[in-house]
Amino acid sequence: MVKKNVCVFISGRGTNLNNLIKRSREYNFPVKIKLIVSNNINAEGLKYAKINSIPFTLINTKLNNFERKIFKELKRYDISLICLAGYMKIISKNFIKLFGKKIVNIHPSLLPKFKGLNTFSRVIENKEIRSGCTVHLVNEKLDSGKIIAQKYFFINECDKENDIKIKTQRLEYLAFPEAIIKLYRNN
């Protein structure tokens, strides 16, 4: 199987990145992680780039030409899919156009509910019965593109924010790889 090249964007812990790196080693997983992009020099997740000898690029989103810089790297590694895994910056309309291929994001709620930040506290405030995660295509509107995969769990009355977070992330490690497999199965 000829695997497609993926770039993962991170800003923080990178546990989804780590999970994708592991899954991508399976012989029948459709992609390999060729490049990592971080806007945060202190992102904990960069350790997975180092441990696994995967090239990474640090970007300064305050610079005018930072999107051009990313684009150049994406070309260099022949990237055909971008996975946003805890990347805390908004992807511009221009960049989406410039890249011209699919970009997917993982979000810790059952979209279209709870777009944006602080999802876990809002889930509790809203007395939701269920919560979960969503992998969706990225378009110019925040957390609004076509849904590729979604997984949920039922909330216990005693669940606090951190319990919801742990349960959500456990499902993320299943949903993200599943979404990638789906994307390539349909191609």
Ligand code: GRF
């Ligand atoms: C995940 O919960 C994801 O849904 C959100 O950011 C978090 C990233 O976690 N977009 P990690 O950096 O992969 O550990």
